[in-house]
Amino acid sequence: xxxxxxxxxxxxxxxxxxxxxxxxxxxxxxxxxxxxxxxxxxxxxxxxxxxxxxxxxxxxxxxxxxxxxxxxxxxxxxxxxxxxxxxxxxxxxxxxxxxxxxxxxxxxxxxxxxxxxxxxxxxxxxxxxxxxxxxxxxxxxxxxxxxxxxxxxxxxxxxxxxxxxxxxxxxxxxxxxxxxxxxxxxxxxxxxxxxxxxxxxxxxxxxxxxxxxxxxxxxxxxxxxxxxxxxxxxxxxxxxxxxxxxxxxxx
Numbered sequence: 001x002x003x004x005x006x007x008x009x010x011x012x013x014x015x016x017x018x019x020x021x022x023x024x025x026x027x028x029x030x031x032x033x034x035x036x037x038x039x040x041x042x043x044x045x046x047x048x049x050x051x052x053x054x055x056x057x058x059x060x061x062x063x064x065x066x067x068x069x070x071x072x073x074x075x076x077x078x079x080x081x082x083x084x085x086x087x088x089x090x091x092x093x094x095x096x097x098x099x100x101x102x103x104x105x106x107x108x109x110x111x112x113x114x115x116x117x118x119x120x121x122x123x124x125x126x127x128x129x130x131x132x133x134x135x136x137x138x139x140x141x142x143x144x145x146x147x148x149x150x151x152x153x154x155x156x157x158x159x160x161x162x163x164x165x166x167x168x169x170x171x172x173x174x175x176x177x178x179x180x181x182x183x184x185x186x187x188x189x190x191x192x193x194x195x196x197x198x199x200x201x202x203x204x205x206x207x208x209x210x211x212x213x214x215x216x217x218x219x220x221x222x223x224x225x226x227x228x229x230x231x232x233x234x235x236x237x238x239x240x241x242x243x244x245x246x247x248x249x250x251x
Contacts, residue, residue, distance in 0.1 A: 002032045004015045004069035006104075007040050008076040011220050018220055021247035022075045022107055029115055029123070038065050043135030044082040047090070048186055063087075063097045070103065071114070075243045077106040077218050078139040078186075106144055107243060108159035108218050120164040126248030129169035134160045135203065135226070137219035138181050160218060160242055167245065175206035184225035200229045207237065214238045216245050 003026055007019045019035075026033050043058035062083065066072045074080050084101045091097045111117045136158060138166065166169045183199025204226060207215050213236070217223050220241050227239040244250050 001030075001070050004066045004072045005035045005179075006039060006042075006066065006072050006074040006076075006079065007035070008079045008220065010224060011075060015054070015220050015241070016226070017249075018075055018241040018243050021241070021243040021249060022073070024249070025243055026073065029111075029117070034069070036065050042065060042079045042178075043081045044079060044086075045186060047082065047086055050161050059083075059087045059091050059097070060094075061182060063091070063100055066104075067096050067100055071110065072100070072104045073107055073110050074104075075107045075218065076220065077144050078221055079139050080104050080106045080109075081139040081144055084144070085188040090208065106218060108146060108163055111199075112159040112162055118166065118228070123129050124167045124246060124248065126167070127169040128167050128245055128248070128251070130185065130214045131171045131173045131211050132164060132214045132216055132245070133173050133175055133207040133210055133216055134158065134164070134178075135182060135207075135217035135219075135220045135222055136179060137217055138185075139219065141179055152198070160216070163242065163246060164216075173207075173210040173212050175203070175210045175212075177206065180206075182222045182225055184222045186221070189225060196225070197229060200225050201247075204233075204235070204237065208222065208235075212237065214240055216240050216242050218242050 005023065011018045023033050040061060041058060042062060043055040083104050087097055090214045101214045117123050161172060164172055180203060181199060182203050183196040189196040215226060215237060224243060229238050230239065240250060
């Protein structure tokens with residue numbers, strides 16, 4: 001399958017290792033991965049700020065750049081949710097978009113729902129001997145439905161939990177409130193800094209109490225928020241995107 005890799009701005013600019021890890025995971029699973037260099041921001045900051053008219057050309061550009069791929073995969077539930085769930089508000093009747101949105105996937109969603117990785121043996125051959133806490137981002141949990149909300153806990157595991165179970169040495173630890181927001185929320189963290197930091201610190205303390213030494217998730221934006229708080233506290237917790245854990249390039 002020919003994949004169009006869509007990287008969020010903050011991964012492209014600040015966490016390129018996450019993009020590289022995503023490529024490694026997909027290629028090891030037999031995918032052909034292209035990175036169209038004409039891609040830009042998905043437009044989510046504009047949209048969330050109410051600048052709908054300014055979002056439209058960004059959305060149109062995305063559809064033009066990625067329209068010919070069999071699948072578009074991104075290591076970001078937030079940005080994929082923007083494309084799938086919110087572009088329709090600015091693009092209205094757009095046949096090219098209607099066709100494309102059904103082929104856009106968050107990385108873990110693609111691995112589990114399309115490639116059925118959890119049903120395959122020896123997909124990940126490396127060992128990651130850590131106690132790992134899973135941060136479930138709001139966009140993945142509530143908009144893409146890829147998470148594990150507490151009321152559905154018995155019925156299914158989250159995509160991240162399924163993938164981590166395929167890696168030797170991983171011990172998944174569970175914070176008390178698995179579906180709690182980390183407090184980032186994009187512009188919310190700027191406009192409501194104190195509340196955002198308090199929410200983030202609550203999450204960090206819960207992961208610590210659960211015994212985690214690594215926090216992982218599918219949205220680098222949420223992880224970036226926690227990483228900032230952890231760094232300022234000189235805390236020993238590590239934060240890694242799930243793609244980095246799956247790629248086996250970290251120990």
